[in-house]
């Protein structure tokens with residue numbers, strides 16, 4: 316697989332982002348001074364200790380939350396709310412249980428008043444892309460966890476978002492299904508040339524997929540360090556497992572784990588509210 320040449324432009328820019336959850340006991344500062352530009356076509360993975368604000372950051376980019384200070388922009392326009400240019404996938408697949416898989420996948424297009432023949436053509440195309448051909452008439456409860464996550468992915472992709480935002484999308488899957496899903500998401504990223512923002516707790520998952528990894532501090536979340544990586548191109552090729560045993564893979568893996576562990580230690584000694 317050839318390394319992707321990035322376009323110079325930023326799809327999303329975050330400037331001096333702070334976020335505070337208000338609460339009766341005084342609230343929680345979840346994010347502090349986040350400055351980040353996400354380039355078109357990159358695969359950005361976010362790592363950090365539990366509770367450091369990763370999901371909060373994703374929700375700000377998605378438009379579900381407005382930052383308390385600073386500014387989030389997409390294509391240089393302020394992000395004011397969710398829209399289909401940014402497709403979001405959570406750990407639990409989001410499908411309507413009363414609709415079959417095809418209707419679930421076509422739901423967004425129907426809401427956007429696409430003609431029926433176009434909905435069928437597009438849903439079929441994405442059924443194929445996520446490997447669910449033959450399951451069009453099944454209801455979500457008739458699918459395995461991995462298949463449900465494939466259907467959720469198709470439901471987002473059919474809207475042709477510019478960006479995919481994923482919060483621990485494979486966290487509840489067994490390790491083999493998880494690896495298959497990693498391969499699928501890499502293939503989709505390659506074919507669609509989408510920009511991806513993926514949160515994970517798994518350093519190996521980040522190294523297997525990312526072109527850039529950011530590591531966050533314990534709460535309030537700040538970006539501590541970023542790494543440009545290209546293992547995703549090697550891992551997708553022949554003899555892919557070998558990439559995981561290269562000294563440079565081990566080195567970067569250890570450095571990231573050390574940062575996360577030091578932050579988790581710091582968290583133990585911090586107070587619950589700030």
Ligand SMILES: Nc1ncnc2c1ncn2[C@@H]1O[C@H](COP(=O)(O)OP(=O)(O)OP(=O)(O)O)[C@@H](O)[C@H]1O
Nearest residue numbers: 336338343345364365366367368369370371372534
């Ligand atoms: N709705 C909320 N109200 C108040 N505090 C919240 C709310 N949501 C999250 N928090 C707090 O904000 C901080 C950041 O939460 P967030 O879910 O963004 O972290 P995270 O890094 O995604 O965590 P994890 O890795 O465990 O999923 C945490 O301390 C959390 O307790």
